[in-house]
Amino acid sequence: MWKYVVKRVLWLIVVLLGTAFVIFTIMYFVPGDPADIALPSTATHAERQAFSDKLGLNQPYYVQLGRYLYDTFIKFDLGTSWTYKVPVIQELFNRIPRTFMLSCITIIIGAAVGIPLGILAALHQNKWQDHTLMVLAMVGVSMPEFWLALMLVLLFCLKLNWLPAFGIGTVAHWILPVIAGSVAGVAKNARQMRSSTLETIRSDFVSTARAKGLPENSVIYKHMLPNALIPIINILGAQFGRSIGGTVVLESVFTFPGVGHYLLTSINTRDYPSVRSSVLILAFFAAVVMLIVDLVYAYIDPRIKAQYVVSGKGKKKA
Amino acid sequence: MSNHFLEMKDLVVEYTSGGSVIHAVNSVSIKLNRGETLGLVGETGAGKTTIAKSVLGILPDRSAKVCGGEILLDGEDLLKLPEKEMLKIRGKKVSMVFQDPMTALNPVMTVGGQITEAIHLHEKLDLNASKMKACSMLEMVGIPAERFNEYPHQFSGGMKQRVVIAMALACNPELLLADEPTSALDVTIQAQVLDMINALKKKYNMAMLLITHDLGVVAETCEWVGIIYAGKIVEYGTKDAVFRRPSHPYTKGLFGSLPSMNSNAARLNPIPGMPPNPSHLPMGCAFTPRCSYTCEACQGGDVPLRELASDHFCRCLSAKEV
Amino acid sequence: MKTATHKENVETEATGIPKRAWWERSMFLQVLQRLSKNPAAMFGLILLLIISIVAIFAPVFAPYSPTVMDLDAMYATPSLKHLFGCDEVGRDILSRLIYGARYSLSIGLIADIVSQVIGVLIGAAIGYAGGKIDLVGMRIVDIWASIPNTLLAILISTTLGAGYINTIIAMLVSNIPGGIRSTRAMSLKEREMDYLEAARSINAGPMRIMYKHMVPNIISPTIVGTTMGIGSTIISVAGLAYIGLGIQPPAPEWGAMLAAGRDFIKKYPHMIIFPGIAIAITVLSLNLFGDGLRDALDPKMKD
Numbered sequence: 001m002w003k004y005v006v007k008r009v010l011w012l013i014v015v016l017l018g019t020a021f022v023i024f025t026i027m028y029f030v031p032g033d034p035a036d037i038a039l040p041s042t043a044t045h046a047e048r049q050a051f052s053d054k055l056g057l058n059q060p061y062y063v064q065l066g067r068y069l070y071d072t073f074i075k076f077d078l079g080t081s082w083t084y085k086v087p088v089i090q091e092l093f094n095r096i097p098r099t100f101m102l103s104c105i106t107i108i109i110g111a112a113v114g115i116p117l118g119i120l121a122a123l124h125q126n127k128w129q130d131h132t133l134m135v136l137a138m139v140g141v142s143m144p145e146f147w148l149a150l151m152l153v154l155l156f157c158l159k160l161n162w163l164p165a166f167g168i169g170t171v172a173h174w175i176l177p178v179i180a181g182s183v184a185g186v187a188k189n190a191r192q193m194r195s196s197t198l199e200t201i202r203s204d205f206v207s208t209a210r211a212k213g214l215p216e217n218s219v220i221y222k223h224m225l226p227n228a229l230i231p232i233i234n235i236l237g238a239q240f241g242r243s244i245g246g247t248v249v250l251e252s253v254f255t256f257p258g259v260g261h262y263l264l265t266s267i268n269t270r271d272y273p274s275v276r277s278s279v280l281i282l283a284f285f286a287a288v289v290m291l292i293v294d295l296v297y298a299y300i301d302p303r304i305k306a307q308y309v310v311s312g313k314g315k316k317k318a
Numbered sequence: 319m320s321n322h323f324l325e326m327k328d329l330v331v332e333y334t335s336g337g338s339v340i341h342a343v344n345s346v347s348i349k350l351n352r353g354e355t356l357g358l359v360g361e362t363g364a365g366k367t368t369i370a371k372s373v374l375g376i377l378p379d380r381s382a383k384v385c386g387g388e389i390l391l392d393g394e395d396l397l398k399l400p401e402k403e404m405l406k407i408r409g410k411k412v413s414m415v416f417q418d419p420m421t422a423l424n425p426v427m428t429v430g431g432q433i434t435e436a437i438h439l440h441e442k443l444d445l446n447a448s449k450m451k452a453c454s455m456l457e458m459v460g461i462p463a464e465r466f467n468e469y470p471h472q473f474s475g476g477m478k479q480r481v482v483i484a485m486a487l488a489c490n491p492e493l494l495l496a497d498e499p500t501s502a503l504d505v506t507i508q509a510q511v512l513d514m515i516n517a518l519k520k521k522y523n524m525a526m527l528l529i530t531h532d533l534g535v536v537a538e539t540c541e542w543v544g545i546i547y548a549g550k551i552v553e554y555g556t557k558d559a560v561f562r563r564p565s566h567p568y569t570k571g572l573f574g575s576l577p578s579m580n581s582n583a584a585r586l587n588p589i590p591g592m593p594p595n596p597s598h599l600p601m602g603c604a605f606t607p608r609c610s611y612t613c614e615a616c617q618g619g620d621v622p623l624r625e626l627a628s629d630h631f632c633r634c635l636s637a638k639e640v
Numbered sequence: 641m642k643t644a645t646h647k648e649n650v651e652t653e654a655t656g657i658p659k660r661a662w663w664e665r666s667m668f669l670q671v672l673q674r675l676s677k678n679p680a681a682m683f684g685l686i687l688l689l690i691i692s693i694v695a696i697f698a699p700v701f702a703p704y705s706p707t708v709m710d711l712d713a714m715y716a717t718p719s720l721k722h723l724f725g726c727d728e729v730g731r732d733i734l735s736r737l738i739y740g741a742r743y744s745l746s747i748g749l750i751a752d753i754v755s756q757v758i759g760v761l762i763g764a765a766i767g768y769a770g771g772k773i774d775l776v777g778m779r780i781v782d783i784w785a786s787i788p789n790t791l792l793a794i795l796i797s798t799t800l801g802a803g804y805i806n807t808i809i810a811m812l813v814s815n816i817p818g819g820i821r822s823t824r825a826m827s828l829k830e831r832e833m834d835y836l837e838a839a840r841s842i843n844a845g846p847m848r849i850m851y852k853h854m855v856p857n858i859i860s861p862t863i864v865g866t867t868m869g870i871g872s873t874i875i876s877v878a879g880l881a882y883i884g885l886g887i888q889p890p891a892p893e894w895g896a897m898l899a900a901g902r903d904f905i906k907k908y909p910h911m912i913i914f915p916g917i918a919i920a921i922t923v924l925s926l927n928l929f930g931d932g933l934r935d936a937l938d939p940k941m942k943d
Contacts, residue, residue, distance in 0.1 A: 018783035142924035147916035204421040213408035245790020
């Protein structure tokens with residue numbers, strides 16, 4: 001099993017390097033002179049020159065790439081914000097846990113609420129529970145998250161005045177962002193789980209379990225469910241990747257001071273070191289979560305686990 | 319009190335799928351005593367698995383419906399029993415071995431665990447004692463007990479089927495429903511598994527309903543034979559009677575299509591035509607389109623099962639009595 | 641249903657196989673038939689057709705021009721004159737929604753279809769080449785796919801700037817790796833399938849195997865994936881416009897309209913209510929149709 005973990009962690013490092021490379025390369029082509037953006041308009045030509053030299057902006061692509069990778073991964077220096085003139089890491093320090101937590105909570109709720117609802121719908125296939133849930137899920141999947149967020153703000157903040165619309169500070173500030181972010185996840189998971197359950201329930205081994213005389217509850221929860229869950233867990237990791245993207249937009253709607261919000265303001269102010277580093281951090285978290293999910297998945301599915309476990313007597317096949 | 323252990327009377331089962339009704343089982347009657355094996359022979363789709371699943375009451379209740387008939391086990395009509403009672407019977411009094419060993423086992427549970435589950439459920443043993451019994455069942459089917467904690471994918475097809483059999487026999491059932499237990503296995507393993515089933519049958523005086531499309535398997539294991547076509551029994555009798563004097567044209571076709579070791583035939587002799595569509599069964603005898611003995615009367619109405627001899631019945635107007 | 645397809649007609653009196661009418665034999669028409677029995681899918685399809693027709697013939701349906709500003713009607717609330725009200729410079733929202741459909745539908749369609757096609761081609765090529773190309777190629781694709789696609793779209797939009805073509809490019813780059821991976825996954829699975837072995841055993845050449853046997857079985861999930869993908873692309877494009885990238889005013893893109901209305905939620909909520917409903921209804925119709933398509937192509941799941 002450890003062999004697999006090590007393999008995946010090494011791959012994570014490769015992915016990170018690759019991601020940094022992609023990010024750097026794409027932004028290399030951003031139009032505009034950094035000196036114009038970072039320095040006040042009164043700066044002299046000499047000052048601009050000094051600035052460009054310091055950042056190595058006149059050197060060839062691969063030198064700059066090397067320098068960037070070195071700075072980022074060896075020195076852990078994520079650059080200096082052109083707008084605020086402070087290290088980007090400092091700006092992100094408080095924001096990272098907030099964004100990460102928002103993403104994680106929405107994914108967890110998406111799974112904890114969506115999966116049971118999907119099972120419920122499947123077990124009552126074609127009855128009113130199934131139809132209602134699936135209609136709601138369909139609507140949930142079709143709505144843009146940020147529009148739902150706006151509607152929630154409209155209702156709960158502006159008309160009813162129950163919850164704050166922006167910022168951070170109390171638990172109440174988290175409620176709407178979490179709800180807005182979770183709906184799509186709940187809907188998607190409910191649909192997938194329903195489909196997975198319907199397929200698993202048809203399996204031969206479920207008939208075998210029934211033929212053994214197991215009460216229907218045992219058949220469903222002990223035999224069908226663990227098997228139906230396996231493909232869903234696989235998808236959860238990928239969902240995190242999408243949810244990070246959605247979180248960025250949500251933070252904009254709620255002016256939620258996380259990495260996403262910082263990213264967007266940096267884009268608007270053309271503060272490119274901040275943009276680069278924010279994207280890198282977000283991508284890093286997405287990759288880490290996907291790794292964790294992959295490892296969990298490999299652990300619980302005995303078919304995969306067995307590939308990496310070398311038992312004392314060696315693998316036996318009759 | 320019926321004097322047969324298992325007696326099925328005029329069982330009728332229908333499936334509904336996408337608006338059309340499929341007549342899977344059309345008034346089937348069977349009798350079986352303890353210690354005897356009845357072989358149900360027929361093509362795929364003839365309704366054999368449905369018959370077995372009806373005995374256990376595990377037909378998919380969304381699409382399948384038992385429309386008539388009785389299934390008497392030791393005098394009790396299984397079709398009328400409440401679910402609570404059926405739970406006690408399944409796995410304990412009546413057990414089933416499914417056709418495809420590759421998919422019959424739960425992939426995320428150890429094989430030992432799956433057998434233990436059956437034992438713990440029905441026998442009055444605690445968990446440890448159940449595990450011990452499960453180990454002994456594994457040994458009995460020829461699997462070393464050390465493999466208790468392994469998962470199904472670590473076993474080959476033949477071994478998986480043996481696990482399934484161990485699971486089915488763990489609680490000493492009185493009736494075993496075996497649905498093509500060896501069809502997915504190669505011939506040498508098939509022989510081993512059949513021998514094992516026969517030995518266990520003798521040991522426990524178990525009655526067995528063996529579903530198969532292989533006449534060779536029937537020859538080796540069954541005392542009685544029932545030939546099924548389009549959901550009806552078309553010929554029924556002791557193995558000797560049916561094998562020596564196959565009377566129904568379908569049965570004759572089945573035997574005739576077996577390649578003989580002696581002849582130099584260049585081609586096989588299939589039965590011409592295809593089985594009828596179970597949602598559009600014709601009036602009268604369903605075999606008529608493919609039958610070379612057919613006459614006007616065959617399509618007139620339902621053909622009754624006629625007694626040709628005391629141990630031989632046939633549903634054909636042209637069959638001759640002995 | 642995984643079967644080898646063949647054209648020879650074995651349905652004759654002699655074999656006893658019942659003859660079917662020509663419309664019952666074609667798989668394509670069978671799918672259409674199943675689809676027509678699904679009310680939700682038909683509803684989605686009709687809705688989609690309505691939206692498409694309105695978008696294509698926008699000048700006919702829109703009461704006003706989407707760009708004409710009427711400074712007397714700034715922020716006008718819904719009324720008989722302006723059914724959905726006006727935006728911050730007096731442009732009629734209903735008209736902007738109608739013209740906006742052109743952007744959403746066209747970008748959604750183009751970006752999604754092109755990325756799927758490219759994804760299938762590359763995925764099939766890599767899979768077919770096998771060996772080192774496969775190994776290295778898929779590693780590269782995996783890295784590409786690890787970057788969350790919204791982030792990738794944001795990066796590319798930031799670099800290229802706003803605009804129609806740039807947005808399409810951003811969507812392409814972020815969606816292609818997904819298409820490559822799923823095509824390759826499917827072709828790997830299919831390669832093992834017995835029906836291909838059966839085709840090989842009757843001496844079918846590799847081209848014939850690829851195109852007559854494997855591709856038809858891959859096409860169904862690809863088609864379903866493409867249909868659902870249009871919906872998520874539309875939402876992504878709206879999201880990009882909302883945060884200031886993608887398509888910007890005065891173009892009547894739905895997401896950009898939401899951004900413009902954000903600051904006036906309290907006083908003029910009509911500015912954000914209607915564009916969002918437009919997005920939701922369009923994506924809903926695509927999803928309903930996509931779901932129905934999936935059920936029609938694989939009917940086993942229904943009962």
